[in-house]
Amino acid sequence: DAMVIQNPRYQVTQFGKPVTLSCSQTLNHNVMYWYQQKSSQAPKLLFHYYDKDFNNEADTPDNFQSRRPNTSFCFLDIRSPGLGDAAMYLCATSREGPPDTQYFGPGTRLTVL
């Protein structure tokens, strides 16, 4: 089945220790998104790639970076995680840009000690 895969499902890191979250997709979609979702809140878009074009949300901290080496993979790098970065990180894809439907992966739950 075509799908969006996120690894790992759970990630524990230490304060200030860089961490990378991974997302892959077999849908062959052009657009990939990263969202941050804190407890009891709606997802918040961090950035997205339309093919190789990177689009950063204005309020995304510089501490968050992303890479998309090919169509299938997209990575979220958190350079120096703080306690406030503990959250669920959701990856999503869509075939084209808005208003195409976004399909989400299972998420990575990040804990910062």
Add this chain to the structure above:
Amino acid sequence: AQKITQTQPGMFVQEKEAVTLDCTYDTSDPSYGLFWYKQPSSGEMIFLIYQGSYDQQNATEGRYSLNFQKARKSANLVISASQLGDSAMYFCAMSSGYSTLTFGKGTMLLVSP
């Protein structure tokens, strides 16, 4: 700017009954899409149903239907014959113009036996 409002923080329903989750939206763009997602406690965002602004008929997907009232700017989700597995957080979202998804705050649905 686009805005989604979900006024019901929580809803309770008995198994096999129907339930309506409210969603109102605001946008100045004549072309937009409305979405409903389900998020169980596991964290994955599951796409349920889509309604385009120019669609003449209400969208349906199995037990899910979207009651689209354009003049009132509402896009309520109706779940027929509720099941225990329907217990989850439900998010209404929209995308208009070139804007990516904006989510509402969500409604927690609890289905009791």
